[in-house]
Amino acid sequence: MNFCLNKISSYYKKWIKKLKNLIFVLNCGSSSVKFAILNPDNEKTYLSGLVERLFLPDTYITWKFLGTKHKKILGSNINHKFALDFVIEQVLLKQKDILKNLIGIGHRVVHGGIKIKESMLINDTVIKYIQDAISFAPLHNPANLIGIKVIIEKYPILSKKNVAVFDTSFYKDMPKTSFLYAIPYDFYKKHGIRRYGAHGISHHYIARKICIILNKNFNSLNIISCHLGNGSSISAICNGVCVDTSMGLTPLEGLVMGTRSGDIDPSIIFFMNKKLHIKFDEIESILTKKSGLLGLSGISSDFRYFEKNYNLKKEAKRSVDVFCHRLAKYISAYTTLMENRLDAVIFTGGIGENVPLIRELTLSRLSLLGFRINLKLNLSTKGGKSGLITELNSPPVFVISTNEELLIAQETMNLINQK
Numbered sequence: 412m413n414f415c416l417n418k419i420s421s422y423y424k425k426w427i428k429k430l431k432n433l434i435f436v437l438n439c440g441s442s443s444v445k446f447a448i449l450n451p452d453n454e455k456t457y458l459s460g461l462v463e464r465l466f467l468p469d470t471y472i473t474w475k476f477l478g479t480k481h482k483k484i485l486g487s488n489i490n491h492k493f494a495l496d497f498v499i500e501q502v503l504l505k506q507k508d509i510l511k512n513l514i515g516i517g518h519r520v521v522h523g524g525i526k527i528k529e530s531m532l533i534n535d536t537v538i539k540y541i542q543d544a545i546s547f548a549p550l551h552n553p554a555n556l557i558g559i560k561v562i563i564e565k566y567p568i569l570s571k572k573n574v575a576v577f578d579t580s581f582y583k584d585m586p587k588t589s590f591l592y593a594i595p596y597d598f599y600k601k602h603g604i605r606r607y608g609a610h611g612i613s614h615h616y617i618a619r620k621i622c623i624i625l626n627k628n629f630n631s632l633n634i635i636s637c638h639l640g641n642g643s644s645i646s647a648i649c650n651g652v653c654v655d656t657s658m659g660l661t662p663l664e665g666l667v668m669g670t671r672s673g674d675i676d677p678s679i680i681f682f683m684n685k686k687l688h689i690k691f692d693e694i695e696s697i698l699t700k701k702s703g704l705l706g707l708s709g710i711s712s713d714f715r716y717f718e719k720n721y722n723l724k725k726e727a728k729r730s731v732d733v734f735c736h737r738l739a740k741y742i743s744a745y746t747t748l749m750e751n752r753l754d755a756v757i758f759t760g761g762i763g764e765n766v767p768l769i770r771e772l773t774l775s776r777l778s779l780l781g782f783r784i785n786l787k788l789n790l791s792t793k794g795g796k797s798g799l800i801t802e803l804n805s806p807p808v809f810v811i812s813t814n815e816e817l818l819i820a821q822e823t824m825n826l827i828n829q830k
């Protein structure tokens with residue numbers, strides 16, 4: 412017994428000596444809080460966790476520290492502030508050795524709005540710009556702001572450099588032909604109505620990762636990146652620049668999502684309002700919270716349900732078929748944006764990484780473009796495993812696990828080092 416304890420304690424001491432230059436990453440989502448402590452140089456994650464099901468009857472937190480997993484029920488109807496207090500007081504502040512080595516805090520922010528094009532050290536002006544962008548990301552920016560304010564105002568002990576890393580930054584060089592809507596130009600000039608994109612942090616991470624796998628320079632990379640999770644989006648990257656993406660002014664446009672509709676004919680909104688007398692607030696709630704897979708099936712937004720029931724229940728089949736049809740349509744459209752060469756299509760996100768069925772049904776619709784899935788590789792690539800899932804005579808398709816926290820930590824570190 413003593414031998415065992417001594418072994419753990421000597422492992423711990425060795426481990427502590429290696430700790431330096433740590434970044435705390437905070438990702439306050441609309442109904443979850445993700446957090447991690449990493450060293451962006453050696454890419455090691457020392458602590459990571461997630462508070463799930465905020466505002467529901469059974470909010471709980473799970474975290475992993477030194478290889479040990481912890482779980483605790485937090486209670487009912489828990490909000491972001493309560494969850495953050497728990498994360499900071501019960502998880503973070505208890506790790507004194509980690510705290511001593513913390514040099515910065517990276518906050519994920521979905522929308523930078525009109526003004527912000529890159530990661531920023533947080534000050535009052537940056538907070539104002541994030542506030543101004545709330546109408547572009549009404550589900551996300553308010554939660555992101557709570558995280559920033561709680562850390563800065565309530566926990567001076569964490570008064571390290573706070574950096575905001577924006578999903579929209581990845582789209583800053585998108586050409587006008589992609590980001591303009593065909594509505595009167597003044598709406599763009601005067602009110603900033605344009606395509607901004609979202610999920611940029613994940614697409615950016617994936618692009619960097621595939622460069623390493625394919626041994627390519629970032630600025631000659633041509634890929635189509637599919638991030639499929641509760642929110643889903645697809646980005647076309649040509650010569651290292653994102654040249655188009657499916658999310659628009661807000662993260663509502665594009666692919667079929669868990670509860671969001673993605674693309675619809677805008678006239679549906681007038682029809683709902685004028686003919687069905689549904690108020691605009693309710694229409695917004697229908698399109699953001701009651702549509703997508705949940706709306707199509709009337710049952711669930713959780714892909715585990717659809718995977719299990721695809722061949723058993725017609726509601727599941729029709730929802731998945733619409734999901735894959737839309738995704739295949741986008742992939743084929745985005746191939747036209749590649750300059751003569753497609754280096755890879757990549758699947759990532761909770762669904763992209765874990766559901767072979769989706770990859771198979773989508774790629775089978777793209778055989779005219781030469782896509783040939785390898786069924787064996789596809790079936791075995793899930794649960795955190797990355798790799799190629801196509802035959803050698805096909806345009807390459809990879810599954811890669813995303814790591815938004817790592818990219819946020821690297822951006823945070825870069826900015827701190829620059830100042």
Ligand code: ADP
Nearest residue numbers: 639640641642712713714715760761762765766
């Ligand atoms: P978010 O957009 O909230 O970050 P995620 O990327 O975590 O979402 O993806 C959540 C989606 O992925 C859910 O629909 C969930 O059911 C699905 N998912 C996650 N893991 C699995 C799995 N092992 N099998 C099937 N579906 C999964």
